Amino acid sequence: MRPNWVEINLQELEQNIRQIRxxxxxxxxxxxxxxxxxxxxxxxxxxxxxxxxALRAGADSLSVAFLEEALVLRERGLDAPIMVLGWTPxxxxxxxxxxxxxxxxxxxxxxxxxxxxxxxxxxxARVHLKVETGMGRLGIPCDQRGLRWAEEMNCLDExxxxxxxxxxxxxxxxxxxxxxxxxxxxxxxxxLKRRGVNLSAVHACNSAxxxxxxxxxxxxxxxxxxxxxxxxTEQTSRSVPVRPFLTWKSRIAQIKTVAPGDxxxxxxxxxxxxxxxxxxxxxxxxDGYPRGLSNRGEVLVQGRRxxxxxxxxxxxxxxxxxxxxxxxxxxxxxxxxxxxxxxEITVEELAEAMNTIAHEIFTGIAKRVPREFRRGERVIARSxxxxx
Ligand SMILES: Cc1ncc(COP(=O)(O)O)c(C=O)c1O
Numbered sequence: 102m103r104p105n106w107v108e109i110n111l112q113e114l115e116q117n118i119r120q121i122r123x124x125x126x127x128x129x130x131x132x133x134x135x136x137x138x139x140x141x142x143x144x145x146x147x148x149x150x151x152x153x154x155a156l157r158a159g160a161d162s163l164s165v166a167f168l169e170e171a172l173v174l175r176e177r178g179l180d181a182p183i184m185v186l187g188w189t190p191x192x193x194x195x196x197x198x199x200x201x202x203x204x205x206x207x208x209x210x211x212x213x214x215x216x217x218x219x220x221x222x223x224x225x226a227r228v229h230l231k232v233e234t235g236m237g238r239l240g241i242p243c244d245q246r247g248l249r250w251a252e253e254m255n256c257l258d259e260x261x262x263x264x265x266x267x268x269x270x271x272x273x274x275x276x277x278x279x280x281x282x283x284x285x286x287x288x289x290x291x292x293l294k295r296r297g298v299n300l301s302a303v304h305a306c307n308s309a310x311x312x313x314x315x316x317x318x319x320x321x322x323x324x325x326x327x328x329x330x331x332x333x334t335e336q337t338s339r340s341v342p343v344r345p346f347l348t349w350k351s352r353i354a355q356i357k358t359v360a361p362g363d364x365x366x367x368x369x370x371x372x373x374x375x376x377x378x379x380x381x382x383x384x385x386x387x388d389g390y391p392r393g394l395s396n397r398g399e400v401l402v403q404g405r406r407x408x409x410x411x412x413x414x415x416x417x418x419x420x421x422x423x424x425x426x427x428x429x430x431x432x433x434x435x436x437x438x439x440x441x442x443x444x445e446i447t448v449e450e451l452a453e454a455m456n457t458i459a460h461e462i463f464t465g466i467a468k469r470v471p472r473e474f475r476r477g478e479r480v481i482a483r484s485x486x487x488x489x
Pocket of ligand 1: 138186268306307308309323324325326327333
């Protein structure tokens with residue numbers, strides 16, 4: 102295997118799912134189902150294996166961003182309900198029906214066009230209606246016009262309307278605004294019911310919603326980040342104990358001692374001020390390790406933090422190895438993300454250093470970094486090394 106890889110401990114994922122289930126039950130939400138958000142290759146963790154494990158541990162369905170993500174999971178043999186959260190071009194709706202994938206209708210024009218396309222081939226799609234309550238992204242308005250459109254969509258023979266959902270924009274930072282989104286959405290769902298539109302799956306909660314607004318766990322919840330053991334922000338409540346389970350590792354390719362005045366990497370932005378041991382690691386920004394961490398990031402070697410020296414290259418980066426760290430040589434394992442002994446580099450730490458969020462760091466880990474799936478210490482599968 103390439104000496105730059107990610108280890109995924111599926112046992113921990115399953116534990117996270119069980120904790121979420123437990124939390125729902127404790128909050129009187131026994132009937133709420135869990136749709137595991139496995140879009141973007143399960144936030145970089147490997148969608149096929151993560152989806153299968155999540156379902157085994159108690160998730161009821163899967164959510165992805167676009168149709169092809171769902172079709173890949175079907176090809177790999179996953180037969181659980183799958184919902185596409187984003188927009189599906191109308192001419193692809195028939196493919197969704199053929200693979201029993203649920204679509205999201207984002208506007209009346211979209212719904213009509215999907216129905217027209219399906220009418221041509223005599224098919225009927227399961228759909229959920231996206232309702233705009235404050236995200237400003239996709240969906241029909243949460244007002245009288247929206248209600249009329251929802252009724253219209255419900256009357257189209259080609260659309261089997263099973264659900265409606267909204268998405269929170271600030272559930273991790275603004276309680277009042279999120280409460281208002283919940284209020285609007287509940288009212289909208291109630292009004293729909295009064296108009297005879299009966300939906301079995303009304304849903305709103307992402308991870309921050311689940312953690313801080315359990316009352317808004319309606320028929321379904323859509324946790325993403327928390328499945329992967331990470332809390333959306335410092336402020337979000339730790340009401341469900343989840344743990345991360347992705348470790349990114351590599352091995353030292355070369356170690357040498359440079360003299361005072363020697364420069365390291367492109368631009369010579371690091372100049373040794375004394376004799377310094379420098380280790381070269383075959384991991385770079387093309388693997389998803391942020392170039393912005395040049396001269397700033399840290400990597401664990403034998404459980405010790407070692408600073409990156411100079412610029413992160415496309416395929417390699419260099420580390421300063423402290424003089425008292427013995428036994429470091431070519432082949433020694435390093436940890437770019439995750440725990441080694443007492444030390445841990447967290448995804449939050451990398452995200453903060455890059456002024457971004459954990460989602461971006463996880464999804465940035467490139468496909469050319471092989472994934473090794475484990476159950477505790479036992480390796481159960483490996484992804485292909487290269488996906489071209
Ligand atoms: C519609 C929708 N629901 C749920 C999620 C999961 O969000 P999170 O990863 O914050 O739990 C996302 C992710 O962006 C989303 O777009």
